[in-house]
Amino acid sequence: MGIVTIGVSIAVPEPHGSLLQERRAGFGDAAAHGIPTHVTLLPPTEVAAADLPAVEAYLLQVATAGRPFPMRLCGTGTFRPLSPVVYVRVVQGAEDCSRLQQQVRDSSGPLARDLQFPYHPHVTVAHGIDDAAMDRAFAELADFVAEWPCTGFALYEQGVDEVWRKLREYTFGGSVVPPQGGHPGIERGTIASR
Numbered sequence: 001m002g003i004v005t006i007g008v009s010i011a012v013p014e015p016h017g018s019l020l021q022e023r024r025a026g027f028g029d030a031a032a033h034g035i036p037t038h039v040t041l042l043p044p045t046e047v048a049a050a051d052l053p054a055v056e057a058y059l060l061q062v063a064t065a066g067r068p069f070p071m072r073l074c075g076t077g078t079f080r081p082l083s084p085v086v087y088v089r090v091v092q093g094a095e096d097c098s099r100l101q102q103q104v105r106d107s108s109g110p111l112a113r114d115l116q117f118p119y120h121p122h123v124t125v126a127h128g129i130d131d132a133a134m135d136r137a138f139a140e141l142a143d144f145v146a147e148w149p150c151t152g153f154a155l156y157e158q159g160v161d162e163v164w165r166k167l168r169e170y171t172f173g174g175s176v177v178p179p180q181g182g183h184p185g186i187e188r189g190t191i192a193s194r
Contacts, residue, residue, distance in 0.1 A: 004049045005158040006167075008059065008104050008111070009038035010071070010097065012123055016146040020088065020125055027137045028129045034163040039071075039090060039121050041101040041153055042111055051110055056155065056168060058109045062100070063152055063170035069096040072147040073123060076138045084129070086137040087122035088144055097121035100153070 012020060017037035025032035047055060072092035079085040090097060101119055105111055126137035152171040156164045 002049050003046050004052065005044050005046050006042070006052075006055065007040065007044050007156045007158070007164065008042035008101075008153055009036075009040050009156065010150055010153045011166075012037040012039070012073070012146065013148050016073075016148070020123060020141075020144075023137070023141065024125050027126045027133045029126050029133075031127065031162070034161070035124075036156070036164060036166070037123060039097055039123055041097065041104050042113075043115065044158060045111060045113060047110070052167075054110050058111065059104070059153075059155055059168075059170050062103045062109075064173040065103075066100065066152075066172035068149055068151045068172050069093050070147065071150040072145075074145050076125070076141050076144070077122065078134070078138060079117075079120075080134065083117070084127060084134065085122075085124055086126040086134050086141075087124050088141055088146075090121040090123070092147070093150055094121045096150070 011017060020037045021032055021035075024037075070092055071090065073088045074091045075089050077087055077089050079087070098119055098121065101121075105113055105115075125141055126134050152169060154169045155167045157167050158164050
């Protein structure tokens, strides 16, 4: 059956996901339309295709034990010069994402692995493009704000065409999402004018 490349992430819901994906493409990031807008929990990882049922069962256990939490994106950051990435910051839900990604990669499960860099939850909006376009992404999305209740995560597989496709969604076992902190004067999911 061979080897497949998978990833686990929290999807940025609509209309925010499409807006950020279109902006990423507009900055010149050729990979934008092949990567759904997301917060990574497990980076691209090769597994045997025969192991996918065990991976899916394990992720179901992680999700069943999880509880919904509020997510809030606000402003931009960058990993430059270490890595050519501009991102939208996760300002609420980051600790929950960190805990969740540790559970996904736990040594007791089939997805145990080390990370190349320390985990930092974020939403990539530019990667590997020229510096002027990276600067533009950083500036133009500096006022971006979005918030939503995170109720689960998904398993994705990267195709031979380099496009990531959702294999399965996992909903958390809890049914109550903590209230989100309101911010007067900020319209959700928009880029505020300066």
